Amino acid sequence: MDMSIWKQKRIILAAIAIIAVLAATLTYRDVFQAISAFAPHTYQNILVLDAGHGGMDGGAVAEDGTMEQDINLAIVRKCEAFAGLFGLHTMLTREDGNSIDYDPEQSIRANKVADIHARVRITNSVRNPIFLSVHLNKFTDSSYSGAQVFWSKNNPEGQLLAQQIQSTLTRGLSPVRERQAKQAADSIYLMKTLTCPAVIVECGFLSNAEEARLLAQDDYQKRLALCIIDGCLQYAEQS
Ligand SMILES: [Zn+2]
Structure with missing residues:
Protein backbone atom coordinates (compact mmCIF):
# COMPACT_ATOMS: atom_id res chain seq x y z
CA MET A 1 0.00 0.00 0.00
CA HIS A 41 2.07 -5.80 8.61
CA THR A 42 4.71 -4.10 6.53
CA TYR A 43 7.29 -3.50 9.25
CA GLN A 44 10.36 -5.70 9.07
CA ASN A 45 11.33 -5.10 12.69
CA ILE A 46 9.98 -6.52 15.93
CA LEU A 47 9.91 -3.99 18.73
CA VAL A 48 11.21 -5.48 21.98
CA LEU A 49 9.59 -3.50 24.81
CA ASP A 50 11.60 -3.72 28.01
CA ALA A 51 10.06 -2.50 31.27
CA GLY A 52 13.07 -1.58 33.41
CA HIS A 53 13.60 -3.23 36.83
CA GLY A 54 11.12 -5.67 38.45
CA GLY A 55 10.85 -7.94 41.48
CA MET A 56 13.35 -7.11 44.25
CA ASP A 57 14.66 -4.25 42.12
CA GLY A 58 11.95 -1.60 42.15
CA GLY A 59 14.13 1.06 40.53
CA ALA A 60 13.73 4.70 41.57
CA VAL A 61 11.11 5.56 44.20
CA ALA A 62 9.07 8.78 44.32
CA GLU A 63 8.47 10.73 47.57
CA ASP A 64 5.01 9.16 47.87
CA GLY A 65 6.43 5.64 47.50
CA THR A 66 5.47 5.14 43.83
CA MET A 67 7.94 2.67 42.35
CA GLU A 68 9.59 3.09 38.98
CA GLN A 69 9.15 -0.58 38.03
CA ASP A 70 5.33 -0.31 38.13
CA ILE A 71 5.14 2.83 35.99
CA ASN A 72 7.66 1.39 33.52
CA LEU A 73 5.45 -1.68 33.01
CA ALA A 74 2.29 0.43 32.69
CA ILE A 75 3.93 2.54 29.94
CA VAL A 76 5.26 -0.57 28.18
CA ARG A 77 1.76 -2.11 28.15
CA LYS A 78 0.38 1.04 26.51
CA CYS A 79 3.23 1.04 23.97
CA GLU A 80 2.37 -2.59 23.17
CA ALA A 81 -1.27 -1.64 22.51
CA PHE A 82 -0.45 1.37 20.29
CA ALA A 83 2.21 -0.55 18.34
CA GLY A 84 -0.27 -3.36 17.69
CA LEU A 85 -2.79 -0.87 16.34
CA PHE A 86 -0.32 0.26 13.71
CA GLY A 87 0.85 -3.22 12.73
CA LEU A 88 4.24 -3.06 14.47
CA HIS A 89 4.86 -6.40 16.15
CA THR A 90 6.15 -6.39 19.71
CA MET A 91 7.75 -8.69 22.26
CA LEU A 92 7.82 -7.87 25.97
CA THR A 93 10.77 -8.82 28.15
CA ARG A 94 9.12 -8.41 31.59
CA GLU A 95 5.36 -9.04 31.59
CA ASP A 96 4.56 -8.69 35.30
CA GLY A 97 5.94 -7.34 38.58
CA ASN A 98 8.56 -10.09 38.93
CA SER A 99 12.10 -10.08 37.66
CA ILE A 100 12.62 -12.35 34.64
CA ASP A 101 13.60 -16.01 35.25
CA TYR A 102 13.15 -15.43 39.00
CA ASP A 103 14.27 -18.36 41.16
CA PRO A 104 13.51 -18.04 44.91
CA GLU A 105 16.25 -20.58 45.67
CA GLN A 106 18.89 -18.25 44.28
CA SER A 107 20.53 -15.16 45.83
CA ILE A 108 19.46 -11.60 44.97
CA ARG A 109 22.69 -11.19 43.02
CA ALA A 110 22.17 -14.42 41.01
CA ASN A 111 18.59 -13.38 40.22
CA LYS A 112 19.76 -9.96 39.02
CA VAL A 113 22.25 -11.61 36.67
CA ALA A 114 19.62 -14.08 35.41
CA ASP A 115 17.20 -11.19 34.81
CA ILE A 116 19.60 -9.09 32.74
CA HIS A 117 20.79 -12.12 30.74
CA ALA A 118 17.15 -13.03 30.01
CA ARG A 119 16.54 -9.55 28.58
CA VAL A 120 19.43 -10.09 26.13
CA ARG A 121 18.26 -13.62 25.29
CA ILE A 122 14.66 -12.51 24.60
CA THR A 123 15.85 -9.63 22.41
CA ASN A 124 18.16 -11.84 20.38
CA SER A 125 15.45 -14.48 19.94
CA VAL A 126 13.33 -12.32 17.61
CA ARG A 127 13.76 -11.38 13.96
CA ASN A 128 15.24 -7.91 13.30
CA PRO A 129 14.81 -6.64 16.86
CA ILE A 130 14.59 -3.00 17.89
CA PHE A 131 15.22 -2.84 21.63
CA LEU A 132 13.43 -0.14 23.63
CA SER A 133 13.85 -0.01 27.40
CA VAL A 134 11.50 2.17 29.47
CA HIS A 135 12.85 3.80 32.64
CA LEU A 136 12.28 6.81 34.88
CA ASN A 137 14.96 9.18 36.07
CA LYS A 138 15.86 10.43 39.54
CA PHE A 139 18.26 13.21 40.50
CA THR A 140 19.33 15.04 43.66
CA ASP A 141 18.18 18.38 42.21
CA SER A 142 14.37 18.15 42.17
CA SER A 143 14.05 20.90 39.56
CA TYR A 144 15.22 18.52 36.81
CA SER A 145 12.40 17.29 34.55
CA GLY A 146 11.67 15.98 31.06
CA ALA A 147 12.00 12.82 29.00
CA GLN A 148 15.34 11.89 27.44
CA VAL A 149 16.37 9.10 25.08
CA PHE A 150 19.75 7.33 25.08
CA TRP A 151 21.18 5.09 22.36
CA SER A 152 23.63 2.21 22.30
CA LYS A 153 26.70 2.96 20.21
CA ASN A 154 26.88 -0.69 19.08
CA ASN A 155 24.54 -0.07 16.16
CA PRO A 156 24.47 3.27 14.29
CA GLU A 157 20.70 2.87 13.73
CA GLY A 158 20.20 3.29 17.47
CA GLN A 159 21.10 6.98 17.27
CA LEU A 160 18.53 7.58 14.51
CA LEU A 161 15.85 5.79 16.51
CA ALA A 162 16.72 7.73 19.69
CA GLN A 163 16.62 11.07 17.89
CA GLN A 164 13.30 10.21 16.26
CA ILE A 165 11.71 9.28 19.61
CA GLN A 166 13.21 12.35 21.32
CA SER A 167 11.67 14.49 18.60
CA THR A 168 8.16 12.96 18.91
CA LEU A 169 8.35 13.20 22.73
CA THR A 170 9.29 16.88 22.53
CA ARG A 171 6.49 17.60 20.04
CA GLY A 172 3.90 15.61 21.96
CA LEU A 173 4.71 16.68 25.52
CA SER A 174 5.95 20.29 25.09
CA PRO A 175 8.35 19.98 28.04
CA VAL A 176 9.53 22.97 30.08
CA ARG A 177 13.08 22.05 29.15
CA GLU A 178 13.77 20.40 25.78
CA ARG A 179 16.29 17.61 26.14
CA GLN A 180 18.50 16.11 23.42
CA ALA A 181 19.01 12.40 22.74
CA LYS A 182 22.42 11.20 23.95
CA GLN A 183 24.72 8.20 23.68
CA ALA A 184 24.23 5.85 26.64
CA ALA A 185 27.04 5.38 29.16
CA ASP A 186 29.25 2.33 28.61
CA SER A 187 28.45 1.14 32.12
CA ILE A 188 24.88 0.15 31.15
CA TYR A 189 25.03 -3.60 30.52
CA LEU A 190 22.19 -3.86 27.98
CA MET A 191 23.50 -0.90 25.98
CA LYS A 192 27.02 -2.32 25.78
CA THR A 193 25.87 -5.90 25.08
CA LEU A 194 23.06 -5.68 22.52
CA THR A 195 24.07 -5.30 18.87
CA CYS A 196 20.64 -4.40 17.43
CA PRO A 197 19.36 -0.78 17.38
CA ALA A 198 18.83 -0.20 21.10
CA VAL A 199 17.57 2.76 23.13
CA ILE A 200 16.59 3.64 26.67
CA VAL A 201 13.70 6.07 27.10
CA GLU A 202 13.92 7.85 30.46
CA CYS A 203 10.31 9.06 30.53
CA GLY A 204 10.76 11.73 33.21
CA PHE A 205 12.04 12.45 36.72
CA LEU A 206 10.43 10.81 39.77
CA SER A 207 12.47 13.25 41.88
CA ASN A 208 10.39 16.15 40.48
CA ALA A 209 7.08 16.14 42.39
CA GLU A 210 5.03 17.61 39.52
CA GLU A 211 6.45 15.19 36.95
CA ALA A 212 6.12 12.23 39.36
CA ARG A 213 2.40 13.05 39.68
CA LEU A 214 2.02 13.10 35.88
CA LEU A 215 4.01 9.89 35.37
CA ALA A 216 1.62 8.02 37.66
CA GLN A 217 -1.42 9.17 35.64
CA ASP A 218 -2.99 6.81 33.12
CA ASP A 219 -3.65 9.63 30.60
CA TYR A 220 -0.08 10.93 30.75
CA GLN A 221 1.26 7.38 30.32
CA LYS A 222 -0.89 7.07 27.17
CA ARG A 223 0.54 10.32 25.79
CA LEU A 224 4.06 9.10 26.50
CA ALA A 225 3.34 5.74 24.84
CA LEU A 226 1.82 7.39 21.75
CA CYS A 227 4.87 9.65 21.36
CA ILE A 228 7.26 6.70 21.80
CA ILE A 229 5.43 4.52 19.26
CA ASP A 230 5.06 7.43 16.82
CA GLY A 231 8.86 7.80 16.92
CA CYS A 232 9.35 4.05 16.42
CA LEU A 233 6.96 3.99 13.44
CA GLN A 234 8.68 6.95 11.80
CA TYR A 235 12.02 5.22 12.28
CA ALA A 236 10.70 1.87 10.98
CA GLU A 237 9.16 3.52 7.91
CA GLN A 238 12.50 5.12 7.00
CA SER A 239 14.69 2.09 7.63
ZN1 LIG B 1 15.46 2.67 35.87
Missing part, protein backbone atom coordinates in the same frame (compact mmCIF):
# COMPACT_ATOMS: atom_id res chain seq x y z
CA ASP A 2 1.19 3.53 -0.78
CA MET A 3 2.66 4.92 2.45
CA SER A 4 0.88 8.28 2.28
CA ILE A 5 -2.49 6.51 1.94
CA TRP A 6 -1.52 4.24 4.82
CA LYS A 7 -0.63 7.24 6.96
CA GLN A 8 -4.07 8.74 6.34
CA LYS A 9 -5.71 5.40 7.16
CA ARG A 10 -3.59 5.19 10.29
CA ILE A 11 -4.94 8.53 11.50
CA ILE A 12 -8.52 7.46 10.74
CA LEU A 13 -8.01 4.14 12.55
CA ALA A 14 -6.55 5.92 15.57
CA ALA A 15 -9.51 8.32 15.64
CA ILE A 16 -11.96 5.40 15.45
CA ALA A 17 -10.13 3.68 18.30
CA ILE A 18 -10.22 6.74 20.55
CA ILE A 19 -13.92 7.40 19.80
CA ALA A 20 -14.74 3.73 20.48
CA VAL A 21 -12.97 3.85 23.83
CA LEU A 22 -14.66 7.11 24.84
CA ALA A 23 -18.12 5.99 23.69
CA ALA A 24 -18.12 2.52 25.19
CA THR A 25 -16.70 0.60 28.09
CA LEU A 26 -14.19 -1.18 25.88
CA THR A 27 -10.56 -0.94 26.92
CA TYR A 28 -7.87 0.36 24.60
CA ARG A 29 -6.53 -3.18 24.47
CA ASP A 30 -9.85 -4.60 23.18
CA VAL A 31 -10.23 -1.95 20.50
CA PHE A 32 -6.60 -2.04 19.40
CA GLN A 33 -6.60 -5.81 19.11
CA ALA A 34 -9.67 -5.62 16.85
CA ILE A 35 -8.30 -2.81 14.70
CA SER A 36 -4.79 -4.27 14.41
CA ALA A 37 -6.32 -7.04 12.29
CA PHE A 38 -6.78 -4.41 9.54
CA ALA A 39 -3.31 -2.92 9.81
CA PRO A 40 -0.87 -3.96 7.08
Whole structure:
Protein backbone atom coordinates (compact mmCIF):
# COMPACT_ATOMS: atom_id res chain seq x y z
CA MET A 1 0.00 0.00 0.00
CA ASP A 2 1.19 3.53 -0.78
CA MET A 3 2.66 4.92 2.45
CA SER A 4 0.88 8.28 2.28
CA ILE A 5 -2.49 6.51 1.94
CA TRP A 6 -1.52 4.24 4.82
CA LYS A 7 -0.63 7.24 6.96
CA GLN A 8 -4.07 8.74 6.34
CA LYS A 9 -5.71 5.40 7.16
CA ARG A 10 -3.59 5.19 10.29
CA ILE A 11 -4.94 8.53 11.50
CA ILE A 12 -8.52 7.46 10.74
CA LEU A 13 -8.01 4.14 12.55
CA ALA A 14 -6.55 5.92 15.57
CA ALA A 15 -9.51 8.32 15.64
CA ILE A 16 -11.96 5.40 15.45
CA ALA A 17 -10.13 3.68 18.30
CA ILE A 18 -10.22 6.74 20.55
CA ILE A 19 -13.92 7.40 19.80
CA ALA A 20 -14.74 3.73 20.48
CA VAL A 21 -12.97 3.85 23.83
CA LEU A 22 -14.66 7.11 24.84
CA ALA A 23 -18.12 5.99 23.69
CA ALA A 24 -18.12 2.52 25.19
CA THR A 25 -16.70 0.60 28.09
CA LEU A 26 -14.19 -1.18 25.88
CA THR A 27 -10.56 -0.94 26.92
CA TYR A 28 -7.87 0.36 24.60
CA ARG A 29 -6.53 -3.18 24.47
CA ASP A 30 -9.85 -4.60 23.18
CA VAL A 31 -10.23 -1.95 20.50
CA PHE A 32 -6.60 -2.04 19.40
CA GLN A 33 -6.60 -5.81 19.11
CA ALA A 34 -9.67 -5.62 16.85
CA ILE A 35 -8.30 -2.81 14.70
CA SER A 36 -4.79 -4.27 14.41
CA ALA A 37 -6.32 -7.04 12.29
CA PHE A 38 -6.78 -4.41 9.54
CA ALA A 39 -3.31 -2.92 9.81
CA PRO A 40 -0.87 -3.96 7.08
CA HIS A 41 2.07 -5.80 8.61
CA THR A 42 4.71 -4.10 6.53
CA TYR A 43 7.29 -3.50 9.25
CA GLN A 44 10.36 -5.70 9.07
CA ASN A 45 11.33 -5.10 12.69
CA ILE A 46 9.98 -6.52 15.93
CA LEU A 47 9.91 -3.99 18.73
CA VAL A 48 11.21 -5.48 21.98
CA LEU A 49 9.59 -3.50 24.81
CA ASP A 50 11.60 -3.72 28.01
CA ALA A 51 10.06 -2.50 31.27
CA GLY A 52 13.07 -1.58 33.41
CA HIS A 53 13.60 -3.23 36.83
CA GLY A 54 11.12 -5.67 38.45
CA GLY A 55 10.85 -7.94 41.48
CA MET A 56 13.35 -7.11 44.25
CA ASP A 57 14.66 -4.25 42.12
CA GLY A 58 11.95 -1.60 42.15
CA GLY A 59 14.13 1.06 40.53
CA ALA A 60 13.73 4.70 41.57
CA VAL A 61 11.11 5.56 44.20
CA ALA A 62 9.07 8.78 44.32
CA GLU A 63 8.47 10.73 47.57
CA ASP A 64 5.01 9.16 47.87
CA GLY A 65 6.43 5.64 47.50
CA THR A 66 5.47 5.14 43.83
CA MET A 67 7.94 2.67 42.35
CA GLU A 68 9.59 3.09 38.98
CA GLN A 69 9.15 -0.58 38.03
CA ASP A 70 5.33 -0.31 38.13
CA ILE A 71 5.14 2.83 35.99
CA ASN A 72 7.66 1.39 33.52
CA LEU A 73 5.45 -1.68 33.01
CA ALA A 74 2.29 0.43 32.69
CA ILE A 75 3.93 2.54 29.94
CA VAL A 76 5.26 -0.57 28.18
CA ARG A 77 1.76 -2.11 28.15
CA LYS A 78 0.38 1.04 26.51
CA CYS A 79 3.23 1.04 23.97
CA GLU A 80 2.37 -2.59 23.17
CA ALA A 81 -1.27 -1.64 22.51
CA PHE A 82 -0.45 1.37 20.29
CA ALA A 83 2.21 -0.55 18.34
CA GLY A 84 -0.27 -3.36 17.69
CA LEU A 85 -2.79 -0.87 16.34
CA PHE A 86 -0.32 0.26 13.71
CA GLY A 87 0.85 -3.22 12.73
CA LEU A 88 4.24 -3.06 14.47
CA HIS A 89 4.86 -6.40 16.15
CA THR A 90 6.15 -6.39 19.71
CA MET A 91 7.75 -8.69 22.26
CA LEU A 92 7.82 -7.87 25.97
CA THR A 93 10.77 -8.82 28.15
CA ARG A 94 9.12 -8.41 31.59
CA GLU A 95 5.36 -9.04 31.59
CA ASP A 96 4.56 -8.69 35.30
CA GLY A 97 5.94 -7.34 38.58
CA ASN A 98 8.56 -10.09 38.93
CA SER A 99 12.10 -10.08 37.66
CA ILE A 100 12.62 -12.35 34.64
CA ASP A 101 13.60 -16.01 35.25
CA TYR A 102 13.15 -15.43 39.00
CA ASP A 103 14.27 -18.36 41.16
CA PRO A 104 13.51 -18.04 44.91
CA GLU A 105 16.25 -20.58 45.67
CA GLN A 106 18.89 -18.25 44.28
CA SER A 107 20.53 -15.16 45.83
CA ILE A 108 19.46 -11.60 44.97
CA ARG A 109 22.69 -11.19 43.02
CA ALA A 110 22.17 -14.42 41.01
CA ASN A 111 18.59 -13.38 40.22
CA LYS A 112 19.76 -9.96 39.02
CA VAL A 113 22.25 -11.61 36.67
CA ALA A 114 19.62 -14.08 35.41
CA ASP A 115 17.20 -11.19 34.81
CA ILE A 116 19.60 -9.09 32.74
CA HIS A 117 20.79 -12.12 30.74
CA ALA A 118 17.15 -13.03 30.01
CA ARG A 119 16.54 -9.55 28.58
CA VAL A 120 19.43 -10.09 26.13
CA ARG A 121 18.26 -13.62 25.29
CA ILE A 122 14.66 -12.51 24.60
CA THR A 123 15.85 -9.63 22.41
CA ASN A 124 18.16 -11.84 20.38
CA SER A 125 15.45 -14.48 19.94
CA VAL A 126 13.33 -12.32 17.61
CA ARG A 127 13.76 -11.38 13.96
CA ASN A 128 15.24 -7.91 13.30
CA PRO A 129 14.81 -6.64 16.86
CA ILE A 130 14.59 -3.00 17.89
CA PHE A 131 15.22 -2.84 21.63
CA LEU A 132 13.43 -0.14 23.63
CA SER A 133 13.85 -0.01 27.40
CA VAL A 134 11.50 2.17 29.47
CA HIS A 135 12.85 3.80 32.64
CA LEU A 136 12.28 6.81 34.88
CA ASN A 137 14.96 9.18 36.07
CA LYS A 138 15.86 10.43 39.54
CA PHE A 139 18.26 13.21 40.50
CA THR A 140 19.33 15.04 43.66
CA ASP A 141 18.18 18.38 42.21
CA SER A 142 14.37 18.15 42.17
CA SER A 143 14.05 20.90 39.56
CA TYR A 144 15.22 18.52 36.81
CA SER A 145 12.40 17.29 34.55
CA GLY A 146 11.67 15.98 31.06
CA ALA A 147 12.00 12.82 29.00
CA GLN A 148 15.34 11.89 27.44
CA VAL A 149 16.37 9.10 25.08
CA PHE A 150 19.75 7.33 25.08
CA TRP A 151 21.18 5.09 22.36
CA SER A 152 23.63 2.21 22.30
CA LYS A 153 26.70 2.96 20.21
CA ASN A 154 26.88 -0.69 19.08
CA ASN A 155 24.54 -0.07 16.16
CA PRO A 156 24.47 3.27 14.29
CA GLU A 157 20.70 2.87 13.73
CA GLY A 158 20.20 3.29 17.47
CA GLN A 159 21.10 6.98 17.27
CA LEU A 160 18.53 7.58 14.51
CA LEU A 161 15.85 5.79 16.51
CA ALA A 162 16.72 7.73 19.69
CA GLN A 163 16.62 11.07 17.89
CA GLN A 164 13.30 10.21 16.26
CA ILE A 165 11.71 9.28 19.61
CA GLN A 166 13.21 12.35 21.32
CA SER A 167 11.67 14.49 18.60
CA THR A 168 8.16 12.96 18.91
CA LEU A 169 8.35 13.20 22.73
CA THR A 170 9.29 16.88 22.53
CA ARG A 171 6.49 17.60 20.04
CA GLY A 172 3.90 15.61 21.96
CA LEU A 173 4.71 16.68 25.52
CA SER A 174 5.95 20.29 25.09
CA PRO A 175 8.35 19.98 28.04
CA VAL A 176 9.53 22.97 30.08
CA ARG A 177 13.08 22.05 29.15
CA GLU A 178 13.77 20.40 25.78
CA ARG A 179 16.29 17.61 26.14
CA GLN A 180 18.50 16.11 23.42
CA ALA A 181 19.01 12.40 22.74
CA LYS A 182 22.42 11.20 23.95
CA GLN A 183 24.72 8.20 23.68
CA ALA A 184 24.23 5.85 26.64
CA ALA A 185 27.04 5.38 29.16
CA ASP A 186 29.25 2.33 28.61
CA SER A 187 28.45 1.14 32.12
CA ILE A 188 24.88 0.15 31.15
CA TYR A 189 25.03 -3.60 30.52
CA LEU A 190 22.19 -3.86 27.98
CA MET A 191 23.50 -0.90 25.98
CA LYS A 192 27.02 -2.32 25.78
CA THR A 193 25.87 -5.90 25.08
CA LEU A 194 23.06 -5.68 22.52
CA THR A 195 24.07 -5.30 18.87
CA CYS A 196 20.64 -4.40 17.43
CA PRO A 197 19.36 -0.78 17.38
CA ALA A 198 18.83 -0.20 21.10
CA VAL A 199 17.57 2.76 23.13
CA ILE A 200 16.59 3.64 26.67
CA VAL A 201 13.70 6.07 27.10
CA GLU A 202 13.92 7.85 30.46
CA CYS A 203 10.31 9.06 30.53
CA GLY A 204 10.76 11.73 33.21
CA PHE A 205 12.04 12.45 36.72
CA LEU A 206 10.43 10.81 39.77
CA SER A 207 12.47 13.25 41.88
CA ASN A 208 10.39 16.15 40.48
CA ALA A 209 7.08 16.14 42.39
CA GLU A 210 5.03 17.61 39.52
CA GLU A 211 6.45 15.19 36.95
CA ALA A 212 6.12 12.23 39.36
CA ARG A 213 2.40 13.05 39.68
CA LEU A 214 2.02 13.10 35.88
CA LEU A 215 4.01 9.89 35.37
CA ALA A 216 1.62 8.02 37.66
CA GLN A 217 -1.42 9.17 35.64
CA ASP A 218 -2.99 6.81 33.12
CA ASP A 219 -3.65 9.63 30.60
CA TYR A 220 -0.08 10.93 30.75
CA GLN A 221 1.26 7.38 30.32
CA LYS A 222 -0.89 7.07 27.17
CA ARG A 223 0.54 10.32 25.79
CA LEU A 224 4.06 9.10 26.50
CA ALA A 225 3.34 5.74 24.84
CA LEU A 226 1.82 7.39 21.75
CA CYS A 227 4.87 9.65 21.36
CA ILE A 228 7.26 6.70 21.80
CA ILE A 229 5.43 4.52 19.26
CA ASP A 230 5.06 7.43 16.82
CA GLY A 231 8.86 7.80 16.92
CA CYS A 232 9.35 4.05 16.42
CA LEU A 233 6.96 3.99 13.44
CA GLN A 234 8.68 6.95 11.80
CA TYR A 235 12.02 5.22 12.28
CA ALA A 236 10.70 1.87 10.98
CA GLU A 237 9.16 3.52 7.91
CA GLN A 238 12.50 5.12 7.00
CA SER A 239 14.69 2.09 7.63
ZN1 LIG B 1 15.46 2.67 35.87
